[in-house]
Amino acid sequence: MPETRIISVDEEDMKTAVEEAVALLAQGEVVALPTETVYGLAADAFNADAVAKVFAAKERPAFDPLIVHISSFKELAEVAEVPEDISALVKSLAGAFWPGPLTIILPKTANVPDLVTSGLPTVAVRQSGNIIFRNVGKALGRPIAAPSANRFGRISPTSASAVMKELDGRIPLIIDGGACREGIESTIVTLEARGEQRPVIHILRAGPVTKEELQKFGKVVIEKKVSDRPDAPGQLASHYAPRTPLLMFDKPEDFRPEPGKKYGLLSYRGDPKAGYIDLHEWEIVEELSPGSGKLMEAALRLFHVMRVLDEEGLDAIVAEPVSETGLGVAIMDRLRRAAAPR
Numbered sequence: 323m324p325e326t327r328i329i330s331v332d333e334e335d336m337k338t339a340v341e342e343a344v345a346l347l348a349q350g351e352v353v354a355l356p357t358e359t360v361y362g363l364a365a366d367a368f369n370a371d372a373v374a375k376v377f378a379a380k381e382r383p384a385f386d387p388l389i390v391h392i393s394s395f396k397e398l399a400e401v402a403e404v405p406e407d408i409s410a411l412v413k414s415l416a417g418a419f420w421p422g423p424l425t426i427i428l429p430k431t432a433n434v435p436d437l438v439t440s441g442l443p444t445v446a447v448r449q450s451g452n453i454i455f456r457n458v459g460k461a462l463g464r465p466i467a468a469p470s471a472n473r474f475g476r477i478s479p480t481s482a483s484a485v486m487k488e489l490d491g492r493i494p495l496i497i498d499g500g501a502c503r504e505g506i507e508s509t510i511v512t513l514e515a516r517g518e519q520r521p522v523i524h525i526l527r528a529g530p531v532t533k534e535e536l537q538k539f540g541k542v543v544i545e546k547k548v549s550d551r552p553d554a555p556g557q558l559a560s561h562y563a564p565r566t567p568l569l570m571f572d573k574p575e576d577f578r579p580e581p582g583k584k585y586g587l588l589s590y591r592g593d594p595k596a597g598y599i600d601l602h603e604w605e606i607v608e609e610l611s612p613g614s615g616k617l618m619e620a621a622l623r624l625f626h627v628m629r630v631l632d633e634e635g636l637d638a639i640v641a642e643p644v645s646e647t648g649l650g651v652a653i654m655d656r657l658r659r660a661a662a663p664r
């Protein structure tokens with residue numbers, strides 16, 4: 323692959339960008355596209371050779387399945403066979419959250435190549451809210467398989483320049499649609515019918531659609547289990563990781579800096595009351611939420627700030643915890659995985 327091109331678009335003038343992306347996808351190539359969560363590395367979901375290029379560019383192990391993006395609710399039937407007992411729930415969730423950052427695991431149809439689902443009988447499906455992504459999907463006329471556009475195990479990209487750092491020279495094209503609105507990956511759920519009782523919504527990956535929002539539709543269980551086993555894909559303990567070790571502590575006082583080493587602080591709001599700012603002479607302090615956006619702003623900035631700190635040549639990054647309510651659940655999930663031993 324000689325060179326990775328970037329085409330910048332704004333929402334009024336996206337025709338050329340969409341056409342170029344569609345032309346490559348239709349030829350079985352891969353293209354990085356913006357979504358509202360993070361940038362995705364897209365391929366025609368029904369073309370196994372194209373999907374193989376996604377795994378190759380990311381150096382992603384074949385046991386980790388991809389999310390399939392549909393561009394209309396009608397397209398769902400092409401990729402998933404929705405069981406009768408959860409079909410009303412799927413409709414309600416789609417009505418409430420699609421297009422948007424909710425991914426639903428459903429039994430797959432025969433159209434979906436095994437490579438996409440890593441041999442699982444189920445497929446992960448969502449409809450992206452990003453207008454560029456949706457227009458590409460509509461013009462292609464096929465569902466799009468797209469994992470986050472980073473190398474495996476690394477920080478998800480929330481801008482075209484971050485994609486460039488991850489995949490330069492490995493893919494032909496990046497469509498630059500600006501910064502992602504959400505900043506963390508979609509919430510992933512599986513659904514369980516319970517006869518007369520309320521259905522159960524199992525959250526496999528916390529994300530922008532929160533437990534609180536899902537509770538209107540059923541009993542919500544956050545699955546805590548993480549595993550490195552190939553039969554439990556997507557739940558890898560170590561993930562979203564900067565190259566620099568990331569440390570988290572139960573209490574600020576547990577941090578014991580080693581002499582001569584350089585530490586940076588990933589602070590929630592730069593507030594000394596959190597107990598971290600005054601612990602140490604930090605090389606650098608980066609705040610997740612310097613404005614008043616709180617958890618929303620923190621989610622939006624999380625991967626960007628991790629990248630900034632990762633480029634500082636530190637010996638370690640110390641991350642302050644955030645409160646585990648609403649979006650805080652997803653933020654803490656990403657921080658814990660980034661801190662997990664590799």
Ligand code: TXA
Binds near residue numbers: 359442445555556557
């Ligand atoms: O926001 C997002 O979801 C982004 C954008 C690009 O859509 N995509 C994304 O994809 O985060 P990726 O591949 O980085 O994460 C998808 C996760 C993986 O952890 C994968 O193991 C899990 O979804 N997954 C996919 N299919 C699954 C299935 N059938 N059962 C359980 N987990 C599945």
Ligand code: MG
Binds near residue numbers: 469470478
């Ligand atoms: Mg990913």
